[in-house]
Amino acid sequence: MHHLLPLLAAGPLLGATLLVAAGRRLPRVVAESFACAVCAATGVLALVLLLNSSPPLTEWVGGWRPVHGESVGIVVIGDGPSLGMAVLVSLLTLAALVYSWHYFEEPPRGHAGSYPALMLAFQAGMCGFAIAGDLFNMFVFFELMSVVAYALTGFRIDEAKAVQGALTFGVVNSLGAYAMLTGIGLLYARTGELAMSRIGRGLDAYGRPDALVLAAFVLVLTALLVKAAAVPFHLWLPDAHAVAPTPVCMLLSGVMVELGAYGVWRVYGTIFAGPGGIPAADLERALVALGVLTAVVGAVMCWHQRHIKRLLANSTIAHTGLFLAALGVLTPEGDDGAALYILGHAGVKAALFACTGILLDRYGNVDERALHGRGRDLRTVGVLFAIGGLALAGLPPFGTGIGKAVSEEAVGGPLTVLFVLASAVTSGAVLRVAARVFLGLGAPPPKGAAYETTGADEEPETSGRLDRIPGTMIFVPAVLLAGALAVGVAPGFPTVVSRAVAAAGTGRTPVDVHWTSTGVLLGCLSSLLAVGLAAVAVVRPGLLTAPSWALPLRRLQSGHVGDYVAWLLVGATVLGALALPGVLGG
Amino acid sequence: MHVFPYLVAVWIFLTGCYGLATSRNLIHAVGCLAVVQSSTYVLLLAVGYRDGGTAPVFSDLKPGARPLVDPVVQALALTDVVVGATVTALLLALVLQIAKRHGTVDPDELTELRG
Missing domain, CATH: 1.20.58 (Methane Monooxygenase Hydroxylase; Chain G, domain 1)
Structure with a gap:
């Protein structure tokens, strides 16, 4: 076999x-x-x-x-x-x-x-x-999927925004990939091996970690965190997602970004988890810190978008932050929670992008303000979009709900608040769009500030605007949402996932994963909070929009490739500083 | 002397990054990315080097007769070249399209995606 x-x-x-x-x-x-x-x-x-x-x-x-x-x-x-x-x-x-x-x-x-x-x-x-079980092979496939993703992002080469977003995406991700290759070279120099488990054994045999191990760790993780769009490596993602064709967005947001988080889990677990690698406390500090930062920045940026695809892209950033925080606590429950969360999130996010694509192809527009009330006749799409929005908050019994509940139990304490708030804010933003576009609620909003990307005047991806929505375009988001629901309701599925994760050579005993009353309550709380936020945003638009403190954050998203590269270097330095104490002291 | 090639690799990597961060021309930026990549060639070949080693080709050499440099890193460098060529070609094609659609290749003047 x-x-x-x-x-x-x-x-x-x-x-x-x-x-x-x-x-x-x-x-x-x-x-x-x-x-x-x-x-x-x-x-x-x-x-x-x-x-x-x-x-x-x-x-x-x-x-x-x-x-x-x-x-x-x-x-x-x-x-x-x-x-x-x-x-x-x-x-x-x-x-x-x-x-x-x-x-x-x-x-x-x-x-x-x-x-x-x-x-x-x-x-x-x-x-x-x-x-990939071989680190160099992992690099090659990292580059293969990246190069194809650049080509797909800039697939509509006659659109000015599409080629710009694709180039930024390409430069930042390839720079990350070369950092990874440098790290691989260092690990090969130390151990003479390329298979991940053998590199891990080689490092353990060598003894305590030193500067070389730390450098290799930072370089390899930089690439994976660029892919996972962790702050401050994330800036390429909204630009790429806003311009990519909708089916490509479904793949980028649904699974490619999550593969970055998966890569972090795989590389740490097989290479750096031993005594010759990076101590667990340091990885926990680094991943949880970056995860919290990512979730907060992603949620704030998500709330302030009017371009619906950019809004969904920023919500993906917020959720990756949650995945990284769940993986970062390094417990079996955290791994299980992240795995379930990724499965549920993939279906929900892809479905939301699919619904947005229908808006784009029908109205040539993905701008929340310009589309105000125009989606009234798309009743099915509106219902799917709203369900997707609620599922994003972790409404039980969706797969995102159980993933979030298990992760919350794993991280515990104040981080639970982060999970509830980040998922509620991103979901609130999606519900706000649903209420304005599909129901026409609230007053037609005024023209916005200058420093933003509007979603008006986009080219539809179909040949001409759609008068009638084809069956496949409705069918796909419905099935994807059903899949996300099945992750949460299929009896025994969470335990199966838990066993599969535990059997992956980490030597952990499988834990019994199921819905708990706390998890259900927190999921409902997130959903209620999201509905509340959306309602306030629609009824009193002035109350929650663009406080001036969010403006510096928005200015970071400058669309300038040089800025993004500079932030990547800052991020690598921060990662090194976060992992440094264990290498020095322990 | 053995540290020297590694320092060169670090220097090339950082030079490329500096060029990328301060670039005023996208063709120049793609070139800088290629510079970053060439640092990985230097590093890989430095890792595989052995004093007094010769090329790992056995057509005129008895196995075990002389020390050899590591052929694995050479295979890695070769794969790296192929990957780099693909990336550079694709990115340059995108720059060409940017020049056509935006009428400029200065990243400071591309202001459509922000916020």
Whole structure:
């Protein structure tokens, strides 16, 4: 069974190659059906492997097994979390392909294969990253998924904003990737190994951590935190998400950013968790501090957006902050909570983007103020959008709810307040949009301040504006929301996830995960708070909008690539400072 | 002397970052990114170097006859070159499109995405 593991990356890549080669001669419907079939087949393979992943699968690609304890081969691992991410990637890619089915306008005329081929290559990159057990391989797939993501973000090359956002995204992420490669070079210099578990053993054998280990840790984590959009590495994300085509946004927000958090978990757990790595207290300090900062900044920025895609992008930043904080406490409950939260969030966020895409294609506009009351006739979309907004707050019994509840129990104390507030504010912003756009509540808002991105005058992604919403575009968000609901209500599912995470070689005993009354209460509290915030924002718009203290935060989001690079360097320095005490003292 | 190549790698990395942060031209910025990347070549090759080592090619060499430099880092550097070429080509294509759509390649004048 484990011989099939590399197919998760190779299969979609082969499909993409065929589509590029034959794309000019294929009619559109054939190219898209083929892409859906390859994507679904990869998903089924990942699911079958996932069901057989206890004990975890390991495969040395091409039969290059270690000889006398030394390895030059490439190892891929198939345990619960890696295959779970591969399944999630495949499901979301399939959803995005179905969503764009036949209606998405492709700029390169007469090459029906290019867009589905890029989507398959994106899937291959993300699956390869998820199953990588070799640090260099992880870098290669990190770059592969990034490069495809830049291309997809700037897919509509005739739009000024799209190419700008894609370039910023490209420069910042590639710089992060080169930092990771430098870190990999340092780790290889110390241990002579590239397989992650072997690097970890090599570091432990060497003894106490020193400056080299700290430098490698900071460099590798910088790349993963850039991908995870942790503050202050996050600035590329709103720009990229605001301009990317909607199906691409679903993938970027739903799973690519979360793969960064997954990477942090994987790299710390297998490389730096031992006595030769970074002490647990330091990682906890670094991740929780960055996570809290990320959640706060993301929530504040989310509340102040009027461009709906940027609003959702900032809500993704806030939620990644919560994932990082949950992973950062380094307890089995925290890992389980983050895993469930990521699963639920992927469905909800992708559904919200899908609904926003319908607005864009119908009105050529994703601006909350310009769209005021215009969505009244889109009743189904409005209902889905509002349900998505409530689910974002962790309303029981959605998957986001149980993920948030388990994470809250894991982090405990004052951090619980952060979880409740961050999810309530982001959800409140989404509900505010729903009330204004789909119900036309409140007075038509005035023109805004100068320093912001409006969502008016956007080009629809379909050929011409939609008069009638195609069935697939409604079907996809409905199914995604149902999936997010299933994560929370399927009996025993949380325990299955917990077992899968515990079996992933961290040597932790699985814990019994289920709904608790505290979790349900806090979830309801978040949802009520969100509804309250949205109501106040609609009835008394002056009360909660743009206090001047948020302006400096907004000015950071300058759209200037040089600023973003400078903040990346600041972030790497801060990360080093946060991890330094344990290396010096312990 | 053994520390020297590592210092060079750090210097190149930071030079590239400085160039990126202060760039007034996007083509220059993409070039700076390539500079950052070349620091990884220096680092990788420095890691694999051995005193008195020769190229790991066994066509005219008996295995075990002489010390060899590490072929693994050379494979990594080669992969790195391929990755870098892809990224640079794509980013330059995007810069071209920016020049067409915005009429400028100065990042200070791109003000549509902010706040």
